[in-house]
Amino acid sequence: MAKNLLIVESPAKARTIEKILGADFEVKSCYGHIRDLEKDDMGIDIQNNFAPRYKVPEEKSKVVKELKSLAKKADEVWLASDEDREGESISWHLAEVLGLDVKTTKRIVFHEITKSAIERAVKNPRIINMDLVNAQQARRVLDRIVGFELSPVLWRKIGMQRSLSAGRVQSVAVRLIVEKEREINQFKATSSFRVEAILTATDNSNKTISFKAEDGRKYEIEGAEKFLQSCIGADYTVKDIQVKSGKRTPAAPFTTSTLQQEASRKLGYSVSKTMLLAQKLYESGKISYMRTDSVSLSETALEDIKTEINKSFGDAYLQPRAYKNKNESAQEAHEAIRPTFIQNSTDDDADTRRLYELIWKRTIASQMSDAILEKTIAKINISTNNEELTASGEVMKFDGFLKVYSESNDDDEIDGTATIQESRLPNLTVGQKLGFEEMSAIERFTRPTARYTEASLVKKLEELGIGRPSTYAPTISTIVKRNYVEKREKEGTKRELRILKLKDESIIKITSSEITGAEKNKLFPTDLGLVVTDFLSQHFNEVMDYSFTANIEEEFDKIAEGKQQWGKMVGDFYKPFHEDVEHTLENADRAKGERELGTDPVSKKPIIARMGRYGPMVQIGAQEDEEKPKFAKLKPQQSIETITLEEALELFKLPRNIGQFEGDDVLVNIGRFGPYASHNKKFYSLNKEMDPYTIDLEQIAPMIAEKRTAKDERTLKVFEKEKIQILKGPYGAYIKQGLRNFKLTKEQQEKAADLTIEEVKAIIEHLKANPPKKTRKRKNSF
DNA sequence: CAGTGAGCGAGCTTCCGCTTGACTT
Numbered sequence: 001m002a003k004n005l006l007i008v009e010s011p012a013k014a015r016t017i018e019k020i021l022g023a024d025f026e027v028k029s030c031y032g033h034i035r036d037l038e039k040d041d042m043g044i045d046i047q048n049n050f051a052p053r054y055k056v057p058e059e060k061s062k063v064v065k066e067l068k069s070l071a072k073k074a075d076e077v078w079l080a081s082d083e084d085r086e087g088e089s090i091s092w093h094l095a096e097v098l099g100l101d102v103k104t105t106k107r108i109v110f111h112e113i114t115k116s117a118i119e120r121a122v123k124n125p126r127i128i129n130m131d132l133v134n135a136q137q138a139r140r141v142l143d144r145i146v147g148f149e150l151s152p153v154l155w156r157k158i159g160m161q162r163s164l165s166a167g168r169v170q171s172v173a174v175r176l177i178v179e180k181e182r183e184i185n186q187f188k189a190t191s192s193f194r195v196e197a198i199l200t201a202t203d204n205s206n207k208t209i210s211f212k213a214e215d216g217r218k219y220e221i222e223g224a225e226k227f228l229q230s231c232i233g234a235d236y237t238v239k240d241i242q243v244k245s246g247k248r249t250p251a252a253p254f255t256t257s258t259l260q261q262e263a264s265r266k267l268g269y270s271v272s273k274t275m276l277l278a279q280k281l282y283e284s285g286k287i288s289y290m291r292t293d294s295v296s297l298s299e300t301a302l303e304d305i306k307t308e309i310n311k312s313f314g315d316a317y318l319q320p321r322a323y324k325n326k327n328e329s330a331q332e333a334h335e336a337i338r339p340t341f342i343q344n345s346t347d348d349d350a351d352t353r354r355l356y357e358l359i360w361k362r363t364i365a366s367q368m369s370d371a372i373l374e375k376t377i378a379k380i381n382i383s384t385n386n387e388e389l390t391a392s393g394e395v396m397k398f399d400g401f402l403k404v405y406s407e408s409n410d411d412d413e414i415d416g417t418a419t420i421q422e423s424r425l426p427n428l429t430v431g432q433k434l435g436f437e438e439m440s441a442i443e444r445f446t447r448p449t450a451r452y453t454e455a456s457l458v459k460k461l462e463e464l465g466i467g468r469p470s471t472y473a474p475t476i477s478t479i480v481k482r483n484y485v486e487k488r489e490k491e492g493t494k495r496e497l498r499i500l501k502l503k504d505e506s507i508i509k510i511t512s513s514e515i516t517g518a519e520k521n522k523l524f525p526t527d528l529g530l531v532v533t534d535f536l537s538q539h540f541n542e543v544m545d546y547s548f549t550a551n552i553e554e555e556f557d558k559i560a561e562g563k564q565q566w567g568k569m570v571g572d573f574y575k576p577f578h579e580d581v582e583h584t585l586e587n588a589d590r591a592k593g594e595r596e597l598g599t600d601p602v603s604k605k606p607i608i609a610r611m612g613r614y615g616p617m618v619q620i621g622a623q624e625d626e627e628k629p630k631f632a633k634l635k636p637q638q639s640i641e642t643i644t645l646e647e648a649l650e651l652f653k654l655p656r657n658i659g660q661f662e663g664d665d666v667l668v669n670i671g672r673f674g675p676y677a678s679h680n681k682k683f684y685s686l687n688k689e690m691d692p693y694t695i696d697l698e699q700i701a702p703m704i705a706e707k708r709t710a711k712d713e714r715t716l717k718v719f720e721k722e723k724i725q726i727l728k729g730p731y732g733a734y735i736k737q738g739l740r741n742f743k744l745t746k747e748q749q750e751k752a753a754d755l756t757i758e759e760v761k762a763i764i765e766h767l768k769a770n771p772p773k774k775t776r777k778r779k780n781s782f
Numbered sequence: 783c784a785g786t787g788a789g790c791g792a793g794c795t796t797c798c799g800c801t802t803g804a805c806t807t
Binding site for chain 2: 007042089136143145146149151279468646674679
């Protein structure tokens with residue numbers, strides 16, 4: 001039996017550390033936090049200086065029980081949770097629950113899982129830092145108060161759906177997406193003309209090479225035409241050549257946030273997919289810990305990388321660098337994300353391997369030399385006016401780190417390549433006369449700011465200091481699950497653009513077109529997200545402020561330094577906040593996001609768009625009118641904010657009677673589950689490509705006939721009076737009563753079609769009395 | 783499966799941060 005029990009947070013870490021420490025230590029993991037606030041009454045005694053009431057949650061009881069019995073047997077218990085606010089708190093909870101003396105229990109910390117770091121840690125134990133623990137308690141209690149007081153306000157004042165929620169992190173994340181959308185909606189594109197010429201030069205081997213030159217100015221169409229005119233018949237001569245050298249520097253090793261961004265840009269992975277694959281790599285020992293905000297690498301890792309670079313690329317490519325975190329909110333309890341052994345490659349599935357290779361390349365590149373570039377800028381004289389053109393080329397002199405890796409921009413398309421765009425100019429000399437092919441003035445439009453992707457939202461949140469590496473992916477899941485935000489695509493629209501072209505001494509005008517505003521995998525706010533955000537911003541200004549988290553983090557820091565009482569800090573926040581909550585509950589109207597669109601040309605009544613009980617809708621006339629108002633649901637991609645009067649009128653064209661099939665009317669409408677046709681008291685969902693507003697009988701009749709037979713085949717037996725059916729589904733025959741389904745046993749399935757109503761009723765009664773085990777609700781994981 | 787658009791007020795929902803397994807349809 002080992003004399004010492006050492007507890008860490010992660011089981012993968014526990015395995016590694018146990019090997020390092022040997023037989024004197026048994027190393028166990030507590031799997032993160034072991035206690036949390038009770039749910040009843042917020043788990044906080046507000047009158048008593050916000051005293052928290054903690055309990056061990058059900059799912060943690062097993063691990064706590066095991067740790068308790070091991071702790072009892074051990075001579076000494078060592079607490080080795082992460083060195084940050086949450087980690088310190090985990091150690092304190094462990095001490096409390098395991099009955100250890102907080103004042104004497106050995107607390108050790110290390111930032112990297114290496115032999116030297118861990119042995120050093122064991123030689124230098126300290127005790128639990130209660131100031132840091134109190135900072136965590138303040139954080140936890142404040143988050144609980146904000147979440148559990150705001151959410152019920154939404155239930156009362158918005159309603160709509162159950163499980164509306166608000167919180168310090170999620171509500172601000174939604175607000176970012178809402179404001180981005182509004183900025184884009186309000187954006188008006190302007191256009192200007194840019195001139196570019198295609199010129200030619202003859203190189204050493206007497207080959208003619210064409211290249212591009214620009215004048216760098218923006219013109220209105222008249223100005224552009226005038227300029228092109230002034231160039232008719234001109235000679236072009238090289239006036240000046242400048243050669244500048246430049247360099248590129250590699251990016252820092254990955255943190256959680258930068259890994260998510262690069263995997264999104266280069267590999268097209270969602271944030272949750274990246275984390276799932278990274279977890280796999282971590283658990284199999286291939287990479288260091290994947291939830292980190294640190295960019296630093298351990299000494300042993302640096303040595304490893306150095307050797308690898310020397311071996312694979314040579315000494316000229318090596319440039320050891322130490323990276324510093326720019327992010328103030330970083331707590332740096334871990335290393336950057338890096339391969340555990342740089343020599344290793346992986347044999348995982350393709351997706352996992354690509355992520356590993358990305359991490360490998362980024363890590364290696366971070367310790368490699370700068371890339372040296374040479375930029376050539378040629379000024380070109382135009383003989384017929386006083387203007388000049390500029391041609392530039394960029395050539396790589398030494399590739400350095402670019403040999404393995406180059407970081408992508410948010411504007412880059414997904415490709416996964418790691419090169420820079422070289423653009424070569426032919427060899428030019430001052431005074432050289434150049435050939436002329438053509439000159440164009442092309443209309444270019446300004447573009448609105450880009451919508452957030454999952455990864456660029458994470459980047460923004462990190463910049464604002466909101467959320468932590470372990471919560472970025474779950475936060476996105478939450479705001480999508482709450483139906484505040486959706487990840488989707490948007491079709492672009494076609495737009496015309498004008499081109500003036502000077503060729504063969506004359507100017508021609510061409511009209512071309514481009515697709516603009518097309519989006520893929522971007523985050524859009526839903527109408528619910530808009531209404532909730534407006535409501536919260538209006539009534540809870542402070543919490544919704546982008547700097548709220550940063551402000552309270554300063555207070556938490558004061559608590560951690562022992563300069564502030566945590567109960568007082570929470571109290572200072574709570575008093576005005578709770579007054580706002582009370583005031584809002586008492587005075588605020590139900591938020592509907594109402595917007596007037598105009599007047600109905602037929603009834604002359606106003607048309608409004610608003611949030612209804614069942615989602616966004618348009619309405620003709622008011623509730624108080626004698627005649628009942630008319631209602632119609634918005635289409636999935638329409639929004640209260642942007643729907644036009646025309647589009648709204650279009651929505652009232654349903655339901656449509658499109659004629660008779662086999663003697664019965666066919667009605668087309670949009671229902672709870674999308675567009676459908678009804679015929680002879682039966683309902684048929686329309687196929688995706690069928691538009692309920694334009695589809696005619698000829699297109700729909702064959703579908704009805706086909707789906708009708710499919711439905712018949714699926715139905716084994718119908719008890720009309722009892723409203724019970726026996727149906728055949730993908731998992732075999734089952735009973736359907738109203739909205740509820742009842743599973744049959746194998747023997748029952750075999751004679752499903754012959755079951756009598758008595759037998760069926762007995763089965764239902766039996767299943768109601770003995771419901772099958774329900775699958776556990778999945779938590780907010782990936 | 784395919785209605786509804788308001789108000790009764792039963793009984794329900796909810797936060798952020800740490801961590802990984804164990805579910806069957």
